Amino acid sequence: MEAQLFYMGTSKILEIRKGGATTFTWGSYGPWTKLKKPVASKTKSVKYSKSAKDKAGSASGFKAGGVTLCDTNIPATAQRTIDGVERTCDVRYQVRGYTIYSRTAALKKKKKMKRSTYTTGKPYQYRLQYADKAIVDKEYSTYVDSEAIFFFADHYFDSAGSRVNTSSHLPHPCECSLTYSDVRRNFESSANNSDGRDNSGSYILSNVRANVVMLTLKWAGVTEEEGETILQVLNPSKNTKGQYNYITIQYLDPATGKSKNGTFFASSERSIVKYPSGAFKEIGVSLMEV
Known part of the structure; x- marks a missing residue:
């Protein structure tokens, strides 16, 4: 069988806890907070301006906690509730400057x-x-550049295009179809907005972007653990900035016969049918390229 889907990756915080050892890496942030006794680098009188506003400066790199800064205690560890369990987590911090007007x-x-x-x-x-x-250490997944990568074939292709074999992988979709579409926009002011034609009856439509990919995937007969893992990757969640995550996918491009990487988001519906045993009879989803 020719592999159509090589891997899917997500930056979301996964809730998978089965079938592997869980380790933890840097995740959520606390709010920007004023230090107790900050000392300005420079203070001077300037011309009065009603419109001038306080402005945050750029942030520093991260440093290990367990220090006191400007009379503010920055802890080395903190208690965090993760998946309903209170855990002791390492803490690091960053600082930033500010311009303040009085x-x-x-x-x-x-x-x-x-x-x-x-x-x-x-x-x-x-x-x-x-x-x-949480990072779940499983044979069919890895963790690269802040993303959890899950494999769906016995190999994938690295950035140089070289084949890399995988030791294990999740079940490959039993159905994998791809659709190309073009994004078009009318740029001609003389065109009739109702049908996109100019006064001579010619189309004035121009492609803004061509060959946008939609992947339609379907899995059948996967175990409860495998199905839950697949859904964890497919179901979006908000990050610390309130934005939903995208999914990175490596798939076989039928136009070239070669692997291709793309960034996708799941459609509004993910169809699921389960057996009474807990196993998944079917999981279906459509993924649109960003």
Whole structure:
């Protein structure tokens, strides 16, 4: 059988706990918080401006917790509830500068205001990151560049196009179909908006993007553990910024006969039929390229 789907990857925090050892890596963030006693790098009087606003600076790299900074205790560990269980997680932190404007009555009389500048060397705020993202160590998955990668064939292709064999993989879809579509937009102002034709009756449509891929996948007769794993990858969830995750996929491009990587999102419906035993009779999904 020719493999059509090589792997799927997701950056979401997975809830899979079966069939493998769970380790934890850096996951969720705490909010940006003002240090107790920040010391400005520079403070000066500047021309008064009503519209000037406080502005955050760029963030530093991460450092290990367990320190005191500007009279603020930054812990080395913290208790986090993960999948209903309270765990002790490692903590690291980053800082950032800020530009703060102060407008006192005395300064306003002089048409002045105070500008205090904080930097990563003399920071104003900090935030914590917790090692609370679960990684399940399974034969059919790996963890690369903040993504959990799940294999669906006995091999995949690396960035150089070389074949890499896998020691194990999830069941390959029993059905895998692909559809190309073009994204079009009307750029011609003289075109009739109702049918996209100009005054001479010619089409004035132009492709904005060609060959956008839609993958339709179906699995049949997979175990309860395998089905739950597949659904964990397919079902989106919000990250710390309130955005839903995408799915990275390596698939066989029928136009070239070669593997191709793409970024996809699942359609609004994932169809599921289960047996009374808990095994999955069928899982179906359509995935649209971003």
